[in-house]
Amino acid sequence: MDIIAGIAATLLDQLQKPTLAFLIGGMLLASLGSKFEVPEPVYKFIVILLLLKVGLGAGISVREAELSELVLPALLAAGVGIGIVVLGAVTLAKLRGVSQTDGLATAGLFGAVSASTLAAGMAVLDDEGIAYEGFIGALYPFMDVAALVTAIVLARLAMARRTTPVGGGTMALGGGQAPRLDKGLLRGILVDTLRSPAISALLVGLAIGLFADPASVYGSFYEPLFRGLLSVLMLIMGIEAWSRLSELRRVAHAYVAYGLLAPLVHGALGFGAGVIAHHMTGFSEGGIVLLAVMAASSSDISGPPTMRGALPEANPSAYVGTSTGLGTPVAILSIPLWIALAAQVVGGGA
Incomplete structure (x- = not known):
């Protein structure tokens, strides 16, 4: 009963x-x-x-981190973000009645990171007296951007398979085989994704934060406006979500199951990556926990505007409702699980 009450309160x-x-x-x-x-x-x-602000903040965090200590955890974080989206592509996006675009947009948000959930994990570790790397906040853009770009590219590839005519030189059908896309089309979709307004804003903000010194404009302009602008965006997405809610009703059970189970599976992937970093570089017990927390979380800041800008075909009631409404509470409630597991792993290896 205490667990049920805790979930309800969250x-x-x-x-x-x-x-x-x-x-x-x-x-x-x-x-x-x-x-x-x-x-x-x-x-x-x-x-x-919004996306310029997210990119600037991420770039500033990466610039202030120790590069030698950051490389392996950053690569692992990016790999986890990509892996989460690929996993969603072969599970949720394949379920009957689930739009492939909606499924991939949802997987993209689950692969990306919730800064508030990460902050909650840090607060719990601080209360428990568990140390973690100072650069840990710089890992989130690697997981975040990798997941969002992967989801958008896969969704556009899926749309291309549905719309590219046979005989056009870019898709082959026959013998019961799946459609095959040539390298030119794949490269074109990847380039279009990177040039899209949403991803372009995110990446240019990341580059400016990394190579310049935008702290003054970041603190005086972007940071104060951020929450207010995000609230307006969510209001717009709520209106859109209602108009498309009927599309979701027949497969709502699939999103509920995914929202409840995915954070635990994804957290386990992040936990495994943290253990690898621990054995190879001495990554801390707290670092393992926070990498798991990042993987378990789902984006409520960078993800929604990126998906709305890059995949307007996707249904916000699917990807925002599932990630923020279901995934976030489960991710927060799972923090003690990762702490307990990390204590066993690090303690056992000591």
């Missing part, structure tokens, strides 16, 4: 957080037939500002 807490509260507010407006709308140019401006 869910209630998440409903009161701005991300989910404004999403629900938008759905409520749409359900009441409100004529409220945000002009498309304003929406695009908000998305660009």
Whole structure:
């Protein structure tokens, strides 16, 4: 009963957080037939500002980290982000009735990182007196960007398979074999993804934060505006989500199961990566825990605007509802599990 009460309390807490509260507010407006709308140019401006802020913050974090200590954990974090999306592509996105684009967008958010969940993990470790690397916050952009780009590329490949005509030189069908895409089409989709407004804003912010010194404009402009702009974005996505809710009802059980189970599976992948780093570089017990927490979490900041900008075909009620509404509470509640497992692994190896 205590576990059930804890889950209920966490869910209630998440409903009161701005991300989910404004999403629900938008759905409520749409359900009441409100004529409220945000002009498309304003929406695009908000998305660009949000993603520039996320990229700048990530670049600043990476620049301030010790490069020699960062390399292996960063590569492992990126690998986990990609692995989570690939896993979602062969599970959720393959289920009957689940749109492949919606499934991949959802997997992309689960592969990306929730900064608030990471902060919660750090707070728990601080309370427990468990040390972790100072550069740990710099790992999240590696997992975050890798997962988002992978999800977008896979979703666009899937759309290309559905729309490219046979005989066009880019797809082959026959003998019961799956469609085959040539290297030119794959390269074109990858280039288009990197050039898309959402990913471009994220990457240029990352580069500026890494190679320049944008701390003053970051602290005086982007940081103060961020939460307010994010709330407007979630309101817009809530309105869109309501209009497309009927698409989700027939397969809601698939997203519920994924939202409840995926954080544990993904956290285990992150935990395994942390153990590898521990044995190879002496990565700390706390670092293992936080890598698992990052993998278990799902993005509530960089993910939604990136998916909305790069995959407008995807249904926000699927990917935001599943990640923030279900995945986040499970990820937060799983933090003690990773602490206990890390103590066993590190203690056993001592």
